[in-house]
Amino acid sequence: MSASADKLNHLRKTLQSLSSFQLPDHYHDDDASSPTAADAFPNPELLQRYKDARDAYIHRRTLQLFVELIEHYDDDSFELPTVSNEELENQRKRKEEVLNAIKSTMERVSTMREENVANFAEFERKREELNDIVMGIERHANDSSMDEDVDTNDDQEITEEDVERQEEELNKLAERRQMLEQKLRSVRNQIALVENEVHDTKKAVNEVRVKTGRKPIDWRAEEANAADGQEVEYFSVKENVDAEVAEMQEKIRELRQSAAYYEGMRELMEELGGVKILETKGAGVDGSSAKQMETGFVITLMLLNRHILELTLEKQSDNKDGSLRVSKAKLLTSTSLPVPQPNDEETANLMETMNSISISNLSFSKIMSQKPSEAVIIPPLDDLVSYSQQLASSDAIRFVVSETMARIRTVRARVEELIRLRSKYVAQVYDIDSGEQEVVCAINEGISIALRLGADCPLVSGSVYVSELCGVGGWEEDKLQELKKLVEEKRCRGPLEVMEVLVEEIKRMKEEEGWVLPLTPVLFRTGAQK
Numbered sequence: 001m002s003a004s005a006d007k008l009n010h011l012r013k014t015l016q017s018l019s020s021f022q023l024p025d026h027y028h029d030d031d032a033s034s035p036t037a038a039d040a041f042p043n044p045e046l047l048q049r050y051k052d053a054r055d056a057y058i059h060r061r062t063l064q065l066f067v068e069l070i071e072h073y074d075d076d077s078f079e080l081p082t083v084s085n086e087e088l089e090n091q092r093k094r095k096e097e098v099l100n101a102i103k104s105t106m107e108r109v110s111t112m113r114e115e116n117v118a119n120f121a122e123f124e125r126k127r128e129e130l131n132d133i134v135m136g137i138e139r140h141a142n143d144s145s146m147d148e149d150v151d152t153n154d155d156q157e158i159t160e161e162d163v164e165r166q167e168e169e170l171n172k173l174a175e176r177r178q179m180l181e182q183k184l185r186s187v188r189n190q191i192a193l194v195e196n197e198v199h200d201t202k203k204a205v206n207e208v209r210v211k212t213g214r215k216p217i218d219w220r221a222e223e224a225n226a227a228d229g230q231e232v233e234y235f236s237v238k239e240n241v242d243a244e245v246a247e248m249q250e251k252i253r254e255l256r257q258s259a260a261y262y263e264g265m266r267e268l269m270e271e272l273g274g275v276k277i278l279e280t281k282g283a284g285v286d287g288s289s290a291k292q293m294e295t296g297f298v299i300t301l302m303l304l305n306r307h308i309l310e311l312t313l314e315k316q317s318d319n320k321d322g323s324l325r326v327s328k329a330k331l332l333t334s335t336s337l338p339v340p341q342p343n344d345e346e347t348a349n350l351m352e353t354m355n356s357i358s359i360s361n362l363s364f365s366k367i368m369s370q371k372p373s374e375a376v377i378i379p380p381l382d383d384l385v386s387y388s389q390q391l392a393s394s395d396a397i398r399f400v401v402s403e404t405m406a407r408i409r410t411v412r413a414r415v416e417e418l419i420r421l422r423s424k425y426v427a428q429v430y431d432i433d434s435g436e437q438e439v440v441c442a443i444n445e446g447i448s449i450a451l452r453l454g455a456d457c458p459l460v461s462g463s464v465y466v467s468e469l470c471g472v473g474g475w476e477e478d479k480l481q482e483l484k485k486l487v488e489e490k491r492c493r494g495p496l497e498v499m500e501v502l503v504e505e506i507k508r509m510k511e512e513e514g515w516v517l518p519l520t521p522v523l524f525r526t527g528a529q530k
Contacts, residue, residue: 014066202217205217205244208244208248261323261324261393261394264393264394265299265394265397274303274304274305274405275301275302275303275401275405276301276302277299277300277301277302278300278301278302278308279298279299279300280297280298280299280300281297281298282296282297282298296312296313296314296315296324296327297312297313297324298310298311298312298313299311299313300332301401303401303404303405303408304405304408304409306333307331307333307408308331308332308333309329309330309331309332309401309404310328310329310330310331310332311326311328311329311397311400311401312326312327312328312329313325313326313327313397314327323392323393324393325388325389325393325396326385326388326389326396326397326400327385328385329381329382329384329385329400329404330380330381331378331381331404335377335378336375336376336377336378337375337376337378337411337412337415338374338375338415339373339374339375339376339415339418339429340418340419340422341372341374371430371431372428372429372430373429373430373431373437376411376414376415376418376437377411378407378408378411379407379455381400381404384399384400384403384404385400387399388400406459409459410455410456410457410458410459413458413459414437414453414457414458414494417457417458417494417495417496418439418495420496421439421441421494421495421496421499424496424499425441425442425443425496425499426441426442427439427440427441427495428440432452436452436453436454436455437452437453438450438451438452438453438467439451439453439495441495441499443499443502443503445503445506445517446471446472446475446517446518447469447470447471447472447475447480447483447502447506448468448469448470448471448472449466449468449469449470449498449499449502450466450467450468450469451464451465451466451467451495451498452464452465452466452467453494453495457493457494457495458493458494458495458496458497459493460493461491461492461493462491462492462493463493463494464492464493464494464495464497464498465488466484466487466488466498469481469483469484469487471518472518474518475518479509479515483502483505483506483509486501486505487501487502487505
C-alpha cells in the first residue's frame, strides 16, 4: 500500500512539474557578445524568434512523449487505498471520545453557569444588605449631626434661612414617604396576584385529579401542617402534577390528530359535492366504556339528496399510526330502482317475434326463460370496503364515498336509459348478475338482439355488449355478423345507442351497398300507430 502511495505521489509531482515546465537558464543565453552568435544571427530579433520557437517545440515534444508513455502505462499497478478495520475502529473510538468530551464540557459549562447564577444572586443579596447598612450608617450620622447642631445652636438665634432649609428637608422626607408607600402598595398588589395565581393553580390541580378519578389535595391541611413545622409533600405533589401534565399532553396530541383527521374529512366532503353529514357518533354499542367508544366512529351521510350511506370507521389492530379505517359501509335507503314494465300488447308482440328465434337459438331461449327484471339493484358495498383497506385513511373514505355515488348515478342513468329505450323500441329486461342486466330488443327490419349491460352502463363507452344477433325472414348470416361487428366497433354507451346505430347501419347498407331486406311484418312501437 505504501509502494502504491509512493507511485501516486511521484506521478502527481511529475504532472505538476510538467504543467509548470520552464526551460533551464542556459537555453536563454542572450550573450550577444559571442562572436559565433553575432556571426550566425546578426539580427537580435531573429535570434529571439528562434529561441521562442525552440522553447515551444521542446515543451510540446516533452508533453507528447509523456502522453505516449501514459498510453502504455499499466494502471493496475496502483492499488487503491483501503482503510483497515483497525483504523475504522480507531476513528469510531476517536469520535466517541470527542462526543464524550463535548458532553462533559457542556455539563461542566452548564454547572459553571448555574454556579455563576447562584453567586450572582448571592452577590445581589449581599449588595442589598450592604446598601441597607450604608443607609443606616448615613441616617445615624445625619441624626448625630442634627443633634450636635441642635446642641450647638440652642443658644443661637434661628434665622429665616434655617426655617426654609428645615421646611425643604421636611418636604423631601414627605415625598420620600409617599414614594415608599406607593412601593409598599405595589408589593402588596403583587403578593395578591401571586396568591390568586397559586389559588387558581391549586384549583386546577384538584380539578385534574377529580377528572382522573383521584382524591383532591386538602391544601388547608397542608398549610396547617406547614405552620406546625411539618413538611409539606410538595415533591410528591409535583410528581403527580408532572404525570398529569404528561397525560394531558398525550390527550392534546390525540385531539390534534383527530382535528387534522376531521379537517381532512371536511375537505373531502367539500371536494366530492352532493355529500352531507347527517350524524357522527361513537362506534361502540350502548353501555360501552369511553375507551371502547374511542376505537371508532359511525358517520351517516346523505348522498345526492336521496340516499343515506352509513360508514363505520374503526382502528385496526395492525395499524401503528392509530388512523381509522373503513370497516363497514351500507346504504340505509332502498337499493332498488323500479323499472317501468311494458304493457301486455308490447310483451305479446315481442314474444311472438322471438318465438321463431328461440326455437332455433338456444341462447335466446335461455335468456327469455328467465324472470323479467322489475328493478335495478345497487350492488352491495362490501367489495369497496375490501379495496379501501389498501389505501390511506382519508383516501379510503374518499374512494368508498365516490364509488358509491358513481354506482348510484349509474343505476339512475340505466333506469332512465331503459325508459327511453322502451319509448322507441320493443324491449324486455332480464336480471343476470348483481349490477348487470340482459336486454332483448326487436326492430322492424326483422332483427332481434340481446344486449348485456355492464356494471358501468350507460356512463362508460363500451360498457354494453352484443350477446346475440339474429334475423328472421331470410337474413343471411354473413350480413348479420357484419352488422354485429360494426355495432361492436362503435363502443356504445347504452342499449338505446346500440339500437340507433343498428338501424342507421341497416339503412346505410340498404342505400349504399344495395342490401335487400327480407319482408317482415311491422312490430308495434309505443306511441306509434299499429
